[in-house]
Each structure stands twice: as structure tokens, then as C-alpha cells.
Amino acid sequence: MKQFIKNIFLSAFLLSTASCGKNFLTVTPSDVLTDATFFKTEGDAQSALIGAYAQLQDESTFGNVVDAANIEWTMSGDLYEQDQNTPRVQLEMLTLPSNNLYIGQMYTGLYQGVARANVVIGRVGAMEDLDATVKAQIVAQAKFLRAIYYYKLVNYFGGVPLVTEELNASSKLDIPRATADQVWNQVEADLKEAADVLPAVWPNAADLGRATKGAALAYLAKVYLWRKNWDAALTAGEAVVNLNVYDLLPDFRSVFLETNENNKEIVFSTQYSSLSNGIEGNGLDVRSAPRGASSQFIGRGANSNFVPQTNWINAFERDQNGRIKDQRYWGVIIGPGEHHQEMTDFVMPLTFPNGYTKTGYIVTKYWQKASLVGSGINTPIVRYPEVLLNYAEALNEKGRSEDAMKIVNRIRDRAGLEAKPLTLNKDQTLDAIYAERRMEFVWEPAGAFSDLNRRDRFIDFIREHRADFSKIDVDSKPWLKERPILLPIPLGAWNVNKSLVQNPGYPAF
Known part of the structure; x- marks a missing residue:
């Protein structure tokens, strides 16, 4: 897949053709890739598909920055945003104005991904001379x-404009919002169709990282949990398990290492590469490493944008001497006096300026070496532990709490923790599932705001765990009283589509 992602030069073509602007396909490209000459060969089709995959790399979509850090883990209060710039503080304090920079970037980036996918579905689907099997897989x-x-759009915004065909210069661009159910129905239909065609494993090493049957089924299970269709969630989760493709790795740290990418625990991830001078890389190492660290440990600078809050550190289970037992901590966190997992010469100082890390801790999940170019570390989108915990949640809802707790204990065993009783009742089992989500997925898309929100646990969680809860002033923010809590439709989106109406609780446009 590194080779697959590296060959992304034609994604610029998709950027020009897969947009919703009024100049869509009206400007003739200066090179040979025109509308008349493209989509003729399998190479053209694969290049277009690469463009749809490429949108995953954007920090605003699946780069684990805007979603996983800015929104998921900062809003739940377990990550602290060191920069404290205005748009980040707005998210941290749940102020959520419609002109928030990061919310707007995410909305736009996700629709760019939709547009690129629509181009592939429509254009490749219409290619007459393409091998039928290849066409179906693309x-x-x-x-x-x-x-x-x-x-991600319906998860964060509820009902949004539902566009399933390529737009062009004659298309109506003032598109009203579909209902959330209509969007969920489309997501479900696409995932089912994908799961029916995609292989469980791609046979060629160059294709590692492409979507698979397991990835589609894993997302289906997530859809069904949102829709409280416990039977279907159970079936989808069981189907992923029964593929016998995925497993938990014995060592938690090894799951994230660049030298061990696309391992058996990764169901789907965003692919990056430090080859080609880091053009297809990311900046997560820079965002992770402490500001002020020596260049021998980071190479091109460090920002320590997102650091663990002490309330999350304090949630780790400890032995009788007060030492953290959970191997997930030792796998991806370092604190005062502790050395980096790979660069053992780097030791977190016992005292440090706030710019280094306000809380004293650093996440090293995406910071593994010094680099002068963009990092090639992939970012997890779905890992097998999430599949298992989603499966456990569905089991619990179907009255099979003991089976659910066996799965929870499997996650805990890998973390080096004692098993919890199998006799917990339904509510206690759900609490146990959510406790493992919280400790397992820091700085990943799972485990924080969205998971809490879909079960109406978010406000109770932050009331219990955020030290600054009183400052958030929940009662003065009507959007936090809605269920589920939704982000505002961005003002920038309304500026180009006056058919949009704002989500409940927010000021109208």
C-alpha cells in the first residue's frame, strides 16, 4: 500500500474534477489528462481511486488531528491542547460556534472525499472495456x-446534504439537508455493497492498506450501534471475528510502529509514507514531541500540541506501590523521569516549562524517531480491539453480559491487567466496556466523544472526569442539551448553500 499511496500524482486531477464549484469541468487542464482522455484504462481508474483514498490523509478528515485530537479527545477532556488558540479553546470548552476553523475544515474535507468517491463510482462504473472483476473491486x-x-458527517452533524452522483456545472448546488436516517441508510447500503465484493485479504503486498471486507463489516457494526440495531451489530461484529484475519498483538507498542504497519490488529488505517521526501507524510510526530526537545530526537521541530491530561493518567490502574500496571501506558506514554520507548537517551525531565508539556506527559504513539521529512507512520482508523468492544457492547445489549465480559477481559489481559468478574450486570458491563475504550484508544478516532455521545454518556462523563467542568457552563449552552449532541453546520457551508438550516440549539443562520 505504501507503493499504492506513493503513486498519487494524479490526485491533483481529481481535485480539479471532484469539486462542487461552479467551474466544475469547465476549465481544460493544461496537461494531457482531460475529461476526454481520462477514464480509458485500468490505470486511469486506479489513479482516480487513489485520489479518493488520498483525501483520508488530510488532517481534517482521517489524519487523527481534527477528529481524533481536536474534537474527540479534547472535548472529552483527556487530551489538553497546548497551543490554546481560539478555535481549539472553543472546542475544548464546548462553545462550538458555527465559524470554528476546525469544524469548517472537517466538513469541507469530508465532502471533498465524498466528491472524489462519487467520481470514481460514476466514471469507473461506466467504463465498458474494464475487466468486470477489477471494476467491481474499484x-x-x-x-x-x-x-x-x-x-463521519452524520456522526458529527446529523442529517447533511446527501450527494451520491458527480456534480457538474449544471448541477443544482443549493442542496437541502437529508434526514439523519437517510444518510445512515446510504452509509449502510454502501458498506453492505462493499462488503459483498471486497476481499478479506488483498493477495498482493502492494495492496496492503486498501479497504477490505473486514473494514466494511467493522464499520457496519459501528453504524448499527449508532442506530441501536443490536442484532445486526452482533452479526456484523461476529462476521469480522469469523474472518480469522485479525488478532491482538502481544505487545501494545508494536501495533503502532512504522516498522510493523498493516499488522493483524489494524483493520483499516490512513496510509502515509516518508518516501519521496515526505510528500505523503504527516506531522503527527511534530505534534507529539515536546516543544523544546533536542533536534536529535525530533529532527524538524516539536510542538507538543496535544498532551494527556492528568485525570486520564490518574485513571490507569496501579499496583500496591502506586506504579501503573497497565501496559498501554508504558507502550505509548512517557512522564517525568521516564525514557522514550525507542530513543532511550531521551528522558522526560522532572521539571519543565509549560511549553514542553503542561501536564508532564507526552503521547509517543506517533513519535518514534527523529525525522527531517513528513512522518510515514500510518494512523489507525479502526483497530481490532474496537471491533471486539463493539461486539461486546452488542452482546451485552442482547443479554449476554458474561460473553461480553470475556471479551473485555481479553483486552485487559493484553494490557497486563487482572480479569474483571464475569457476573457484572448489564449496566456494570457497559461501564467496563467504556472504561476499556477510554484507556485503549487515546488520540485515535474511537473511545472518546463520539462513543460517549451515541449512548448519551458524554455529559455525565465530563461532569465526573473533567476538572474544569464548572467552567464549561453546560446549562448556558442549549446545543449540549440536544441528543445526540451535534456540531454546528459551518457558516462557510451555509455561505455557499443557502438551503442549509442550522442544527437545534445553535443560533440560526
């Missing part, structure tokens, strides 16, 4: 990608 991948872009 279209299935594009439907998977469209589904996960829309999954």
Missing part, C-alpha cells in the same frame, strides 16, 4: 470510502 472501494466520509 467501485466497491470507492463506496466504502464514500460510506466512511458520510459516516
